[in-house]
Amino acid sequence: MFASILKRLIQAVFVVLCMTVIVFIGMNLIGNPIDLLISPQATQAERERLIVEFGLDQPVWTQYLHFLDGLLHLDLGRSYIFNEPALKVILTRLPATLELAVMATLIAVVVGIPLGLYAGLRPHSPVSRVIMSSSILGFSLPTFWVGMMFIMIFSVKLGWLPSSGRGETVQMLGADWSFLTLDGLKHMLLPAINLALFKTSLILRLTRAGVAEVLPQDYVRLAHAKGLSARRVTMVHVLKNVMIPVVTVVGLEFGSVIAFSVVTETIFAWPGMGKLIIDSINNLDRPVIVAYLMIIVLLFVTINLLVDIIYTLLDPRVRFASGRAA
């Protein structure tokens, strides 16, 4: 078990290294690195100084090592726009994105799993058909369009909820949080639902598919043959088997929620990492883009690692094997 976690850890480090290479190649080999790294506003003298400073006159692998060295010292350059260390710029936006993503995931889980269970256990009931049809709608609707409609209906027409910003925030652990105030929660509601919509459908359908797969299994039949109540068969024997893959996917999809917050944050002017990255792309603020990418890579690798460990803990069949098949 310990060996298996260690093995995963080594793999994770390897993935991070791979991504640094890809990001490095993306920056240096596709397009002109001078344009990418040096602000277009720089003077000629400044350019030449910076070319030497960034080591662009050095061979490629020296540059890569230099880049890695910067990463290890948490030095990812300075943002042209904010004139602050890029890493710091990103990290100040991280809490906003995290709380939004957590809230959206919670909504998706709380809505998706029960509905999926219901639809799986009663596949022929009219309610299940409605649930399944709605889920098609749920993963068909483009997030950005739903966001627009939300604003138009709930903010503009009905005036129930605010359409932009984080609202009132409270300081905790050195960061600002919206979920601790009523006003903040109000601001968070629309974007969180917007972000949750796709994931809700996904989790719902996954849960239903899981139930459909588990129900005909012989061990469910055996549980009935033991004379257990239908409720116990469902809650004990079916549920755990269904939940193992669902938990895994919820974990893995958390990363994707953070990524999709790019769209939601842009529409709801939510000042998180996602909005920042779009602004940075439009402003050609390369250090911020690189810093964002590296943070995302780290975040994802960590999530994948955690999910793997949780999966190992949940499923006895994997617990004893040396590793999960990819």
Add this chain to the structure above:
Amino acid sequence: MPVDLADPFAAEPQERARPVRDFAREYVRSPGAVLGFAVLLAIVLAAVFAPLLTPQNPYDLMQLDIMDGQLPPGESSMAYGFNYLLGTDEQGRDIYSAILYGLRISLGVGVVSAVSAALVGATLGLFAAYKGGRIEAAIMRLVDLQLSFPTILMALMILALLGKGVANVVLALVLVEWATFARTARGVGMVESRKEYIEASYVLGIPAWRIMLRHLLPNCIPPLIVIATVQVARAISLEATLSFLGVGVPITEPSLGLLISNGYQFMFSGLYWMSVYPGIALLITIVAINLVGDRMRDVLNPRKDA
């Protein structure tokens, strides 16, 4: 000699196999899916014959009249006399025409990217499944790496590097979606290639390329078609999102996503039609494709009887 004297199934000869007809018969049992198919067909036809169905070529600036800008639905053109069914945008572009032309871009990007991704992904996936060993490990590592990062982010980054453009969008979509196909193809391929009929073919001395093309591939097609259908919808949605974020198709060739994005800035001043109608068109297209894909998955799923 007597055949199967006590064979429980021998006395009930099954009717001839008609895979396509069986599929169709099973498919039409869901009214929603039939509706989805009909709508999708109409949309595709409308996109293909857009020039014949629209009063205006929305890309031809000569045909636009700035005086007709921001007209609500139902107003008539000052210069040309035809009716702006769904209103106009700020440059006097007929929204109805723009939607049909936009559909061409959206559908085109979606289909081309999904089919290309399917070809690349399925080839690599099946190859990995059949070959096994190091080749398989290398391909699947790459797939894992790709799949552990969300599509939208990958596409965003690729486009940030490559710049806008229809071709670039297609390239980005192929790059982010081949992995899904590769994983599915490899999964199905693994199941199929372990079946005895593949080994039987090997034993009969049938060349490897023939085994892959004649035996393995046809048996792996159904799940790939389902994935491809769903991926067309996803690609359309992703393209629209990217265009909305301003990194997708260029303004000269607006897809549905870009139309929505353009109209967005006018929405709060009450000019809802510029954004809402393209949005509805996009929505109907994606829902229709997903309805078809969902039904196909149900029908083709071998476990449906279990």
Add this chain to the structure above:
Amino acid sequence: MDRPDMSIRALPVTPILEVRNLTTSFRGSKGWSPVVRDLSFHIAPRETLAVVGESGSGKSVTALSVMRLLNPRSARIEGEILFGGTSLPGLSDSQIRGYRGREMSMIFQDASLNPVYDVGFQLMETLRIKRGLTQRDAKREAVQLLEKVRIPSAKKRLDDFPHELSGGMRQRVAIAMALACKPQLLIADEPTTALDVTIQAQIVELIKQLQDEERMSVMFITHDMGVVAEIADRTAVMYRGDLVETGRTADVFAAPRQPYTRALLASIPRLGSMNGTDLPQPFALIDHRSGEPVAAAEAEVAAPPASAAPRLSVKDVSVRFDVRGGLLGGVTGRVHAVEDVSFDIAPGETLSLVGESGSGKSTTARAIMGLNRVRQGRITMGDLVAAGEGQAPRSALCDRLQMIFQDPFASLDPRMRVGDLLAEPLRVHGTAQGEALRTRVGELLRDVGLSPEMAARFPHQFSGGQRQRIAIARALALDPELVVADEAVSALDVSVKAQIINLMMEIQRARGLSYLFISHDMAVVERISHRVAVMYLGRIVEIGPRRAVFENPGHAYTRQLMSAVPVPDPARRHLRRGLAVDEIRSPVRPLGYQPPPTRMIELSPGHFVLDEGDAAQPQAKGRPADLAKA
């Protein structure tokens, strides 16, 4: 085992279970269609009723109907089911739940324990909920139950998960769970079908003993007439949803009244029925409608001339698979699947490889066909090397060496017409074209007892037996000298199995074909073989003429294997007392393991036994999980 005196049963006793006019229908696309029709039977207290039938006979559906485990949406039950006088169909859901597990229990084919809970949880769950025991009492009782089903070190097994146990152990746990509330009736649905023959013998014996100890009735569902003869007081024979015949087991076997029963019994291979003969002999089959003998050639298959040079020669062959694990995924052990195996096959001869799972018999077959890589040694087919150093290309070998696979539903490409399937090898190798090709395909189909018109059909339009005929036709397409049949009849129903074996012998006689026949079924092997090799843990432990091996088994394992085979003859019911709890040993070895050299001792001309000296049995007494843990 001493059975209660028959005279007691002659007294009128209220049956535990009485089923009257049971009809169970399933909902299909064309409305309700009956799967079990108008079935009536009863089970007396402490009696064992065997319900026997081939696939599609409705025997399992009958059991599920009694337990009311079928989904009422898709299955409809009509008729009367009385359990101890109470009508089951009239009960509410919660009432029937009170019967399940408490009054009547059920075990299934593959123990079917929930994979995500440990053994203790699943056992104690029944005890707590159905018997209201406290956690502590339930734990104590669970250990006792495991001991009752003779599981060694029962207490430790409570923490094991199902996948850590072998199939036989899992079935024991399932039985323990079924006995938790001392039920009056145990329904066992094919409980030994998935198990090896030595394990099957243990489980059958265990059920018999427990029935005595617990004084319960047993409804034993099986397709295996041998098991029926071993265990049942009375037997009910089912065919396509109808009860064909029921009666005392001895009577059913001695004097079957219905043609179908006669046909079924005629097609069963009986171990020992060939004693005193040297040559393979086809089954004398009976038509199941008329009850008349089927006119089939009953000639023996002649022995190969003693001087003939061998067609296939397997010399010192070893096959190993790496077991990977540990931090860097390195090789931590090896499965010694085939160890130093040698044998020859002469023209027109059938050699059978027989053994249980993990014995390496299928791996040997696959190595010969080039489907598994040979680590050491060499396999030659005439002047060509089939495997090992200097291996000839597949295309050169495939007109000499062919194979029939186990699963007729998987071995034919479902998307190709039968005609194309048979034509493909001919076309690829340029053997025939155009009209000649079509004629050849027609001939092949006729050779295996099918009609040439069937070439236009797809595989799914055929039954299992017909598909296996097609697979044989395909193997014959390139006119090979030797055909490897890897468990080729194992997946077939008994009556079909007998037909396919007869067909194989007929083809052998007509073409002078050689067979390497791989099987776990001693009785089938006895029928078809000229010579037999018994494999255990990757080695041949005994090889020789069939008659010598079966009548004078020289190796302890051969004797164990033979005594475990259930004999379809109630009069010769085994009198086994010892209840060994053996496991099939694991062939996983640590790296650097040096197998002992293979020395064979000749008992009689051509009959060899492995000399194991002091290094008798391998130490590792492995469970399947060891493979994963390694």
